[in-house]
Amino acid sequence: MDIINLLPENIANQIAAGEVIQRPSSVVKELIENSIDSGALNIDVNIKDAGKTLIQVVDDGKGMSSNDAEKCFKRHATSKIKTPNDLYRITTKGFRGEALASISAISHVEMKTRTENQETGTLIFIKGSNIEKKEDVVCPIGTSFEIKNLFFNVPARRNFLKKESTEFKHIQDEFIRIALSHPEINLTLTHNGAEIFNLHSSILRKRIINLYTESWNDRLVPIEESTEIATIKGFVVKPEHTRRTRGDQFFFINNRFFKSSYFNHAITKAFEGLIKKENFPGYFIYMEINTKKIDINVHPTKTEIKFEEEKYIYSILLSTIKRSLGKYNITPTIDFDKESSFDIPNSILSQAASEPIIKVNSKFNPFKTKDNSKGLTNKGFGSAKSSSVDWDNFYSIDEEKENNTENYPPIDIVNSLESFSKFLIKDSYIITPSKSGLMIIHARRAIEQMTYSETLKSLENKCLSSQKLLFPLEKEVSINEINIWEQNYDLLKKFGYRGIIKNNLLTIKSVPSILQEESISECIDDILDTLEYKEIDESHITNKIILSIAKSTAMKKLNLNTNKSIQALVDKLFQCENHTYSPRGKKIIETISLKEIEDKLK
Known part of the structure; x- marks a missing residue:
């Protein structure tokens, strides 16, 4: 009797969703990346209840035709890969064709999309992988996704979600990573009606300042190196502004965020002797490497990447950062003309500066003393005179008596x-x-x-x-x-x-x-x-x-x-x-x- 069955598509999608969609932030990441791949220059993200109630992503990209709008929710449906060789020439964010199928399997999805050549767009409503509505709709060029009731049919996963502030923090992290990888795109993030970020197209340095604060402009040290193996550019944070957490550490390869403990070690080594042992260096490192020499098809989240020449990249990264720290006088030097700095309390900082007052005792005479010794008044040894007996004693030799520590009286310690x-x-x-x-x-x-x-x-x-x-x-x-x-x-x-x-x-x-x-x-x-x-x-x-x-x-x-x-x-x-x-x-x-x-x- 045969016991092996092919799983229905909706169950297969739910299983895949467990790996691709781990929390609301995963949905935000996948949808924004799709918007970027569509050529969008403006992307708006609207969140309610940290994504548990609503995740809305609206872009002005190319949009999709009516047939593609329905087809995109199928497993392994993608526009980025056509032949096996395309796996080694990936320049887009997505390519696996799993994200939308996984999202639609565990939520209620409403999508509106229109291309430039269409007069009307397409609306599709999906619930648990089943298309319940498809009709024409009036909408602008681009695509709009509304994800509601996330994990509605996976109660265990929904129950294991953290509190709202924690889940929204993860959404912010994903948003910041994408914002840093594409400073040329206008991005907004809204949570429960409150605008969190409103980022306009800018250069990288300005994007970092907009995401953090104006004071970061003075904290950044630029790095840049171009070789046949890799092109490296970006910024490292000055040693005096390092923190006790790893929050400000970003690696990007071909505008894709990734994690690497190996390359992180290179940066930590470059900062040796410049920061406290408990602190971690901050950095925004961008690498450009031939796609044939890397493999991004390692994990569905696409944050793990295999490098063909990672040892050479390690050395290039280490030397580049060390050179930049030296070039901008970040490495420690001895400057005898520089005054020492002091920690001044806030209360003193707020007070007006006043000229110091010098008090002098005009009656003080350093040459006048109250009690002069006889040695000073009579010079040399004073009034004492040597005798013949003293000289005899000077030349006499007395044998030193042996000290016996054992005979010392006991001490009450x-x-x-x-x-x-x-x-x-x-x-x-x-x-x-x-x-x-x-x-x-x-x-x-x-x-x-x-x-x-x-x-x-x-x-x-x-x-x-x-x-x-x-x-x-x-x-x-x-x-x-x-x-x-x-x-x-x-x-x-x-x-x-x-x-x-x-x-x-x-x-x-x-x-x-x-x-x-x-x-x-x-x-x-x-x-x-x-x-x-x-x-x-x-x-x-x-x-x-x-x-x-x-x-x-x-x-x-x-x-x-x-x-x-x-x-x-x-x-x-x-x-x-x-x-x-x-x-x-x-x-x-x-x-x-x-x-x-x-x-x-x-």
């Missing part, structure tokens, strides 16, 4: 240690005696742990106390950061943050009272990085924000000038439930036993 005062080394380490020896406490980690415990305890009962800034802090933020701030503002208010956004400028008016002024900017950067690039729930976000506040508090200058202040810190540390490790898992306390001390001094 414990009692001696307990009489010592605590002291601070290098503004970070507290040395204090204990009955078993010496205890070393990492002061900054101790403060971080204490701040973390206090903040967590305060949040269990109510919001953190907030303090108003005498001089509000102004910070330029990107479109993404604006959305992140607004989406998480209620949570941030619990921590004492208050601020308004106007024209890409975030004005911080209040901060947690435990936060020092010099730590505010760094703490906000850390929080925005956490919220922007990580898929985490509210409890995890809360923990991350507390960690940022605790870390920023610990980095301030320590006021541990007296034994009393040091003792207060030690006592407060031991009141914490966990006083041995910091919130980040670093050791706070280390004990050196008396035996270890004695062994070291043998």
Whole structure:
């Protein structure tokens, strides 16, 4: 008995959709790429409820005939490939013919399209791979897609979608990648009626600035190299503006976004010694390579690419970036004429500059002293005179008596240690005696742990106390950061943050009272990085924000000038439930036993 059956087309499409369409952002990516392949110069994207309710993409491309409009929803229906050799000459975004078939299998699709030669267009309505309506319609030249009720027949996939802010963040990411790959196209993105991006055709540098902020104009270092193997151009971000996340890293090949840990290593190596170990370099790298020497048919998402000469490209990329960093004086140099820079608090920056006043004591005489020694008044050795006995003793030889350490009287080490005062080394380490020896406490980690415990305890009962800034802090933020701030503002208010956004400028008016002024900017950067690039729930976000506040508090200058202040810190540390490790898992306390001390001094 035969048991193998051919699957119906609608079931096959649903299976394929599981790999091609992973979330709403996948639909946005596929539809915009189709619009670009159609020659569109204007593309409008309208999203509702992060794509769960509606995804609309409208373009002014070539459009499709009535027959093509129906045929495009079939599996492996494409206009880009006709022969096997075409697979090695792919210059378009799509070529597999799977996207529209997969989208129509798991949603309600309404498409309107018209070519330049047609007086009327074609409307097609599909539900779960079944065409339920096809008719003539009046519409402009181009194509319009409306995707509704995504995953309506795959409830498990719909239930596994993240919260709205997270899903829309993925849509934004896909939109930004396409916007960067085609700065010559006008693009708009709207979410729930609010315009997020309105990008006009421009050069690449201007497109980057429009996607981020005006301040990015000074952050970009241009790179360019042309060889027989590859042409490389684009920008890298200056070392001082690198971040602790990988969000600003973009590779493009023949105007197609792709990911490559191998080439990323080349860029990281080029920045060695210029950035902190925990930071990642930012870059916008564009490569042009002969299509016969690459293979993009690796994965349905088309973000993985195989290179025929990747080792040579690695070397070219590394040397190109190093040369550009040197050409634009980004590499470190020694300049003895350059004045050192200082971190100036915001309150001082807002004050008017005043001329320094020099006070001079006109009565001071450096040659007049109160008590002159006899040696000074009588010159040389003063009034003392040598005698014959002194000279005899000078030439006499006394045999040195052998020292016997074993005969030294015993020392009560414990009692001696307990009489010592605590002291601070290098503004970070507290040395204090204990009955078993010496205890070393990492002061900054101790403060971080204490701040973390206090903040967590305060949040269990109510919001953190907030303090108003005498001089509000102004910070330029990107479109993404604006959305992140607004989406998480209620949570941030619990921590004492208050601020308004106007024209890409975030004005911080209040901060947690435990936060020092010099730590505010760094703490906000850390929080925005956490919220922007990580898929985490509210409890995890809360923990991350507390960690940022605790870390920023610990980095301030320590006021541990007296034994009393040091003792207060030690006592407060031991009141914490966990006083041995910091919130980040670093050791706070280390004990050196008396035996270890004695062994070291043998």
